[in-house]
Amino acid sequence: MKKYDEVTINPNTGWKSMTEAGKMYARGNSESFLTGDWRTMTPVWDSTKCIHCLQCWAICPDMSIEVEGGKLTGFDYDHCKGCGMCSKECPVGAIKME
Ligand code: SF4
Ligand code: SF4
Incomplete structure (x- = not known):
């Protein structure tokens, strides 16, 4: 053992x-x-609406918001659990849960 x-x-x-x-x-x-296996809802990002305030990055409990050079670049879907907090927090509605 x-x-x-x-x-x-x-x-x-x-x-x-x-x-x-x-x-x-x-x-x-x-x-x-790979906690993303649990996800039933997926955050989908509209980069044209995003103002790169990074509030979603700050609130994500799974560190699944990917940022490079101070700008959001995407999501780590291997670890995002689909909680939707990023979508609720986004001030411009750039993240939809699907
Ligand atoms: S849905 Fe939840 S876990 Fe996934 S990126 Fe948004 S805040 Fe993070
Ligand atoms: S909270 Fe919304 S506007 Fe701010 S970085 Fe995230 S997706 Fe972009």
């Missing part, structure tokens, strides 16, 4: 190898969990 901090969980991991309730016991591995 592996120690919890040695367990690596990936999409092919069987249930017998999972940690209890999918708990993570090692640091810095949250990126390996």
Whole structure:
């Protein structure tokens, strides 16, 4: 039996190898969990409306708003859970949930 901090969980991991309730016991591995799999709603960005205020970036609980050079460039759909907070926060309606 592996120690919890040695367990690596990936999409092919069987249930017998999972940690209890999918708990993570090692640091810095949250990126390996593709939480975007859970998403039922997807944020869709209209770049023509965006004023790059980055309020969506500040509020996203999953750090899934991608920014380069101080401007929004897109979304990390591998980790966005589709909570819709970015869409609610956007002052110009540049993000629609679909
Ligand atoms: S829907 Fe939620 S998780 Fe996805 S980018 Fe917007 S705020 Fe982040
Ligand atoms: S909150 Fe809206 S306007 Fe501001 S950066 Fe995000 S998408 Fe663009």
